[in-house]
Amino acid sequence: MFERLRKTIDPVLFFSLLLLFASAGQAKIYKWVDEDGKVHFSDRQDHSIEQEVVDVKPGVSEWSRFEIDIKTVDVELSEQEHQQIVEGVNNVYEFFDRVMSFDMNRTVPVNILILKDSTAYRNYLIRRNRGMAAASYGIYMSSENQIVVYIRKNRALTFPTIKHEVSHAVVDTIVPYAPAWLNEGLAEQMETIERDESGLYFERHRENKWVVNQAREHGSLAGIDQLLKLPSNKWRHSDLSGRGSLRAQSGQFVYFLLSNSTRRNFVVRLMHNFNRGDRTIAYYLVNDNYIGGVAMLALDWRRWLHDQGAGVIRL
Structure with missing residues (x-):
């Protein structure tokens, strides 16, 4: 496909399309120089010639971020922690929108309740007849579209739990028949999702x-x-x-x-x-x-x- 494009269009336009296709499809793009010094590009690897993989950097994300509703009870979050939660939740939403191809703008963002410790968390769940989940670190309650977590002794561990439960909220809302291994497997991965200037990564x-x-x-x-x-x-x-x-x-x-x-x-x-x-x-x-x-x-x-x-x- 790329060889046909290279022969028929302006080189600058070709390379612009190359960047577009690479960022959209996440495919590897190979480059090599023939005996006449002519540069070639292809999306297929040829082991008979010496090729190098083109490092294509994606552009700035156009993801429309959600405003996330975060409430705390007897807990004070720093500005940095608040921002970390917002970034993490939006990374999860962006993953399901961009990578899984679901329209996240049609969903209602969850609200997040953060309690001060495991005791407050357990009592909160018992009052709502969720006592069986009291041994967990967090829970998504679909009836209230709410994620409830508590601040753990290692405070930093609280934030991956929020991303884990956001994944459950997304899957339970838009893919309710997903098998448990897939639902939980995705949630486990969302714990480590981050974003830098190159895009999302695990x-x-x-x-x-x-x-x-x-x-x-x-x-x-x-x-x-x-x-x-x-x-x-x-x-x-x-x-x-x-x-x-x-x-x-x-x-x-x-x-x-x-x-x-x-x-x-x-x-x-x-x-x-x-x-x-x-x-x-x-x-x-x-x-x-x-x-x-x-x-x-x-x-x-x-x-x-x-x-x-x-x-x-x-x-």
């Missing part, structure tokens, strides 16, 4: 990596076919029991899926299937949406598990 979830490595070494890591077939109610029951590594594995599996454009597109297709009301168990959607089907997905996952991928994923 950092590796260190705790999840450690848990998955331990489970793999002890032979207790669930097979991909088992994970994909697991109904949401059974996933949640296992997670609440605290005896397994399903939460960490779901987080790392989603990290693996988001780590390149092909697998990322697979996640997008799954999410939109569920958004349309499809209640098919994810396992039975893989063959239609992942090249090579379940067998190839499981093989790619096993290969990735050796080092669990790069420490940063840029979107």
Whole structure:
């Protein structure tokens, strides 16, 4: 495609289009010089010639940020902490809008309530008949479109929890039939989402990596076919029991899926299937949406598990 463009249009215009396509599709663009000194660009790698990857920097984000309603009870946030929450929530919304291709401007932003400690949090939930969630760090309550968290002893850990619950709020609102492993896996990843001048990126979830490595070494890591077939109610029951590594594995599996454009597109297709009301168990959607089907997905996952991928994923 790019070769045809290069031969038929002005070089400056071609390179402008190159930047547009690269930033939109997240594809790698390859550059090489032939024997006559002519520069070529392509979106396909050719191992018979020496190529280099063009480092295309995306432009300034045009994301329309939401004003986030933050309330506190017996807690004082610094201006920097308040800004950190606003930035984090908007990063999550932008991910679902830009990467997952959902129109976030049609949703209602959540309001966030921050309590002073775990005791105040537990009492708040009990008064609202949510006592079973009292052992958590945060919760999304759909009836009030509200996220409730408390300031943890390590204050910095409070802010990833907010992003985690914002992800649940988004998925529960626009993709209510998403399986639990996907819902929770995305929320685990949102804990580490950040933005710099180049755009959105994820950092590796260190705790999840450690848990998955331990489970793999002890032979207790669930097979991909088992994970994909697991109904949401059974996933949640296992997670609440605290005896397994399903939460960490779901987080790392989603990290693996988001780590390149092909697998990322697979996640997008799954999410939109569920958004349309499809209640098919994810396992039975893989063959239609992942090249090579379940067998190839499981093989790619096993290969990735050796080092669990790069420490940063840029979107």
